[in-house]
Amino acid sequence: MVKPSKETLIRYLKGNAEGDEKGIVELYLSMDMDSSYLEACIREVWQELDQTNDPEDDHEEKLKFYQLFESRKPEFIQYPPNLSFKENKKRFSLTSKWISSIAAALILASSILYIKNFWQKEASNPETFDKITRIEPNSDQAELILPNGEKIALSEQSGEILLPNAHLKIEKNESGEIIYRSLIPQTAQLTTWNTINTPIAGQFQIILPDGSKAILNAASSIRYPQKFPAHERRISMKGEVYFEIEKVLDSQKRKIPFIVETEKQEIQVLGTKFNVNAYSDEPFTSTTLVEGSVQVIAKESAEMLLLKPGQEARLGNGFQLLDADLDAHLAWRSGDFYFQQEDLSSISRKLSRWYGVEISYPNSLQHIRLTGIFSKSSSLSTIIESLKNIHTLHVTYLAKERRIVLQE
Structure with missing residues (x-):
């Protein structure tokens, strides 16, 4: 040019x-x-x-x-x-x-x-920005809740942990992934369920008993059996989780399906990579397929959608099938916020989950939109200042309430 x-x-x-x-x-x-x-x-x-x-x-x-x-x-x-x-x-x-x-x-x-x-x-408030600069996220935090209620902080573990009473061995590999190994014999009929929770401002990845990988975003959870039965692999989740599902065959060489349940839908999988956003405060549940194929079923209406790679199923009042922006949906996995003309309400929800703050603003600011990529390891002030550059804002930080107030 x-x-x-x-x-x-x-x-x-x-x-x-x-x-x-x-x-x-x-x-x-x-x-x-x-x-x-x-x-x-x-x-x-x-x-x-x-x-x-x-x-x-x-x-x-x-x-x-x-x-x-x-x-x-x-x-x-x-x-x-x-x-x-x-x-x-x-x-x-x-x-x-x-x-x-x-x-x-x-x-x-x-x-x-x-x-x-x-x-x-x-x-009008010279100390506000300095205070917000100090708001930084945490990462790689999760706790494992055993059937007896015992809680284990996974982020604090290193090497190998043997829990004979729980029939469980936990290992952390060089990548920081928790590898979960059940010690329940294959012939045993015992079924126990464990839960992994990530807190606000936390993120974690785990290898499930069948070798499948699950990466949990902030304020998310998965519940799964310590040993999957022979006919299906079923888990439930809340929040946002990215899955890479291993293909597993039964004794007859048939593929054993993997089923992910959320509050409003069920996803049936054989072997694939996909992302599910099912936060309760979002206007819809989103399932985005990266590789393979999945079938998404709405629990209330029994409506079904079969996804191809690069497609997104949104479930609100009904299903919407869309071409997915994979970069936007998966940016959180690689440690980024990816905003493309994102409205202030959506931005506020994401920032609240990651930085552990409440963001409030009048209805007159709902029209503000932001485009850009920001590192999730950065201080919250980086994004707040970008919003200020788009629209002249007065920013107040109420430290005791951990609340940021945006005003014109």
Whole structure:
């Protein structure tokens, strides 16, 4: 593409882009570009800004800015908002050198606008953002609840644990996965059920007795027998879980089905990879197929859908069959929030589950939408500040209630 003029780039970096200039520059940033040319423009704007700063600026204020700026760095490695999300995904994965160059450019460009605008926005509550910066998630947390009610913190375990009274052996492998091995003899008729819970701000992965893998998102649970019977493998779940199901044959060489139950539906599987989002506070239950095939059955109506890879079944008042955005549905597995024009209510629910906070706002802010990818290991302030950049917001953090209040 044609390189934007120096004047156009400088106007963009100052936040004064005219007409179609914003889209042109962001398209240029999304492609291979002359980094030295861009950096020269950034330096020019930076020098101009520096000359207009008051030489008597308070040192403590500068230090606060630096700390806040450092906490926001992950926010800037995002897709330019005026481009196709999937197309950007491909472009952004070209080379680590390219990503570093873009990230550095966007960090510098955003810091210019940040210096000019941040302190005016936060003047009414200067400590709010610093408090929110300290809200960080945990990860890899879960507890195993045995049939007798005994609870075992799986995240604290290492090596091998033998529980002869529970007919159970637990191992943690190098990847941090818990491998669950039943010690119940194959001929035994004993059936005992165990439950694994992840807390708010936790996530965990486990290998089930049949070798299938389950990865639990925050505030989720699965309940499963310590030893699967010969005719079927049935578990129940709440929250959000990603499954990779092993194909298992019976003595007659027939495939033994794997069945996942949620409050509103049943999913029948033979061997496949899929994601189920069945949080009780979501408007619908979502089943997304990555590989293989599954049949989803609504418990109330007995309506059925057979999914193909890349499809999503949404169950609300009835079924909807949609083409799935796998990147969006599976981003949590790799440690990211993936928002594509996501509304504030959906964002708030996800942030609440991951950071353990309540987010409240008036109905007048329901129209706010956000596009971008954010690391789940980042401070909550990263996403809150992005919302502030979209819409001028006043943010209050009530620490005792762990509640963030957004207001116009």
